[in-house]
Amino acid sequence: MASLALSATSSYAKPSLTAASDAHDHLQKEVFVHGRGISCQKNKKSDLIMTRVATKPTITVPAHGKDLTSTQVHTAWTSIRQERWEGDLDVEGQLPLWLNGTYLRNGPGLWNIGDYGFRHLFDGYAMLVGLHFKNGRLTAGHRQIESDAYKAARKNKKLCYREFSEVPKQDNFLSYVGDLAGLFSGASLTDNANTGVVKLGDGRVVCLTETQKGSIIVDPETLETVGKFEYTDMLGGLIHSAHPIVTDSEFLTLLPDLINPGYLVVRMEPGSNERKVIGRVECRGGPAPGWVHSFPVTEHYVVVPEMPLRYCAQNLLKAEPTPLYKFEWHPESKAFMHVMCKASGKIVASVEVPLFVTFHFINAYEEKDEEGRVKAIIADCCEHNADTTVLDKLRLQELRSAHGKDVLPDARIGRLTIPLDGSPKGTLEAAMDPNQHGRGLDMCSINPAYLGQEYRYAYACGANRPCNFPNTLTKLDLEDKSATTWYEEGTVPSEPFFVGRPGATEEDDGVVISIVSEKNGCGYAVVLDGCTFQEIARAKFPYGLPYGLHGCWVPKK
Numbered sequence: 132m133a134s135l136a137l138s139a140t141s142s143y144a145k146p147s148l149t150a151a152s153d154a155h156d157h158l159q160k161e162v163f164v165h166g167r168g169i170s171c172q173k174n175k176k177s178d179l180i181m182t183r184v185a186t187k188p189t190i191t192v193p194a195h196g197k198d199l200t201s202t203q204v205h206t207a208w209t210s211i212r213q214e215r216w217e218g219d220l221d222v223e224g225q226l227p228l229w230l231n232g233t234y235l236r237n238g239p240g241l242w243n244i245g246d247y248g249f250r251h252l253f254d255g256y257a258m259l260v261g262l263h264f265k266n267g268r269l270t271a272g273h274r275q276i277e278s279d280a281y282k283a284a285r286k287n288k289k290l291c292y293r294e295f296s297e298v299p300k301q302d303n304f305l306s307y308v309g310d311l312a313g314l315f316s317g318a319s320l321t322d323n324a325n326t327g328v329v330k331l332g333d334g335r336v337v338c339l340t341e342t343q344k345g346s347i348i349v350d351p352e353t354l355e356t357v358g359k360f361e362y363t364d365m366l367g368g369l370i371h372s373a374h375p376i377v378t379d380s381e382f383l384t385l386l387p388d389l390i391n392p393g394y395l396v397v398r399m400e401p402g403s404n405e406r407k408v409i410g411r412v413e414c415r416g417g418p419a420p421g422w423v424h425s426f427p428v429t430e431h432y433v434v435v436p437e438m439p440l441r442y443c444a445q446n447l448l449k450a451e452p453t454p455l456y457k458f459e460w461h462p463e464s465k466a467f468m469h470v471m472c473k474a475s476g477k478i479v480a481s482v483e484v485p486l487f488v489t490f491h492f493i494n495a496y497e498e499k500d501e502e503g504r505v506k507a508i509i510a511d512c513c514e515h516n517a518d519t520t521v522l523d524k525l526r527l528q529e530l531r532s533a534h535g536k537d538v539l540p541d542a543r544i545g546r547l548t549i550p551l552d553g554s555p556k557g558t559l560e561a562a563m564d565p566n567q568h569g570r571g572l573d574m575c576s577i578n579p580a581y582l583g584q585e586y587r588y589a590y591a592c593g594a595n596r597p598c599n600f601p602n603t604l605t606k607l608d609l610e611d612k613s614a615t616t617w618y619e620e621g622t623v624p625s626e627p628f629f630v631g632r633p634g635a636t637e638e639d640d641g642v643v644i645s646i647v648s649e650k651n652g653c654g655y656a657v658v659l660d661g662c663t664f665q666e667i668a669r670a671k672f673p674y675g676l677p678y679g680l681h682g683c684w685v686p687k688k
């Protein structure tokens with residue numbers, strides 16, 4: 132396969148270029164470019180260098196400036212065109228001068244190895260995006276995370292580790308047995324840290340996925356991969372929650388136990404790599420623990436959800452994706468919420484709740500009676516109406532082919548009330564009318580100062596229907612039970628991330644940052660006022676970035 136290095140005057144692919152070839156390209160040869168003020172729309176001359184590989188077209192990259200046609204794929208679901216880029220961005224509008232620091236966003240950025248296309252959104256190789264804000268100016272960059280899984284795919288030009296839905300093909304019986312053994316030891320599981328990014332209390336920045344080995348330290352300035360974050364304890368296990376709760380003073384996470392269904396609740400101090408056990412929750416349903424992509428905490432408690440969407444060891448062993456991937460839906464096993472005291476590790480409540488499906492808890496807090504005693508825990512989540520269909524809607528073929536069709540399953544703010552008075556059951560209700568946010572909801576953030584506290588505002592992606600994926604940024608007012616929406620036709624915005632103004636006293640005094648993919652190969656970063664939810668600034672990237680998952684804020688030292 133011939134590869135041709137081009138010095139391009141435009142950063143935009145000609146219609147004959149394919150996403151597969153871009154990605155292949157990218158796995159063959161590292162391409163690094165530094166751009167200055169390259170404009171997506173104006174097609175200015177740039178110093179961008181691209182390599183092209185002629186290969187069978189699979190997916191057409193949206194041509195610059197053209198509308199999406201049936202053969203074109205939205206930028207959000209198109210692999211990133213090169214391994215890394217960095218440069219200054221022109222800002223339209225005014226960035227607040229207090230906004231000094233780096234917004235990092237992680238997510239799957241590459242869904243191809245050569246001609247082979249991954250099937251699910253969550254399979255893609257991790258790409259980190261950095262927005263560096265300084266005195267009203269913005270420098271940006273993106274870079275692939277150098278996980279073992281990514282490096283092996285680049286070197287061998289094939290999938291080498293088990294991803295969310297993809298499993299490497301085994302050439303012969305011996306390698307099949309080796310792969311199975313590797314699964315039990317964790318050796319064949321991916322370390323593709325494509326889900327979240329957190330800043331630990333000691334300043335280290337770690338990208339994460341659900342495999343423990345997929346905890347990777349990065350440099351927030353250069354986006355460079357620094358190395359593995361090795362847990363030095365002997366707690367074992369292969370998986371953990373993708374969303375630890377991280378503050379300046381601690382790191383809390385859940386380690387699901389697939390052998391004796393339960394969860395270890397663990398804590399790690401800043402400066403340490405050693406997790407210590409706070410306590411253990413035994414599952415009340417079975418045959419395995421429920422998926423714990425995230426969990427909430429209050430000031431004094433860790434809340435452990437037990438969803439009927441449960442891990443499935445047999446599905447982990449399968450070579451082809453099953454309808455629910457590594458999970459199974461067990462409505463007969465019921466749903467439970469457990470509450471553990473952070474200080475003692477004791478379970479203070481374990482209640483049955485209505486069946487629910489959530490990937491993302493929003494926040495939780497302690498509800499007190501007139502005497503100031505905690506009478507219940509309130510835990511809010513993006514709840515998918517106890518329906519797992521959304522997992523199927525996140526297959527790339529669905530995302531790419533159903534743009535504009537009204538197939539996004541309904542979701543709501545699920546409010547779980549967990550009584551602490553010994554009652555056996557808790558409740559689950561919508562915290563506001565889901566029509567306020569178009570019956571679509573996920574990828575939420577709050578003001579981190581309100582973590583575990585009674586709060587009023589959350590920022591999420593909602594739906595402006597018809598749509599097959601959340602396409603709005605929405606400020607949710609849980610007190611007024613209302614929503615304010617930012618929407619731009621044809622775009623896919625990623626998680627709205629709240630950054631509080633230093634010294635603020637109001638909960639919504641700050642900004643909300645999101646990275647937006649446009650349908651025509653372009654994209655931009657947008658900054659909204661956290662209070663009015665009006666757009667205050669935007670800055671175009673030289674080319675659109677694929678959809679990303681979660682972010683974090685690293686304030687300037």
Ligand SMILES: CC1=C(/C=C/C(C)=C/C=C/C(C)=C/C=C/C=C(C)/C=C/C=O)C(C)(C)CCC1
Pocket residue numbers: 253293294295320321326340341342370373424457490521572573574600601680
């Ligand atoms: C790699 C293995 C696994 C990986 C699991 C991963 C990477 C899970 C990622 C889950 C994410 C990103 C969930 C996000 C949900 C977003 C939603 C629902 C948005 C909805 C919009 O409407 C295991 C599965 C743990 C097995 C081992 C191998």
Ligand SMILES: [Fe+2]
Pocket residue numbers: 326373374424490491680681
């Ligand atoms: Fe997540």
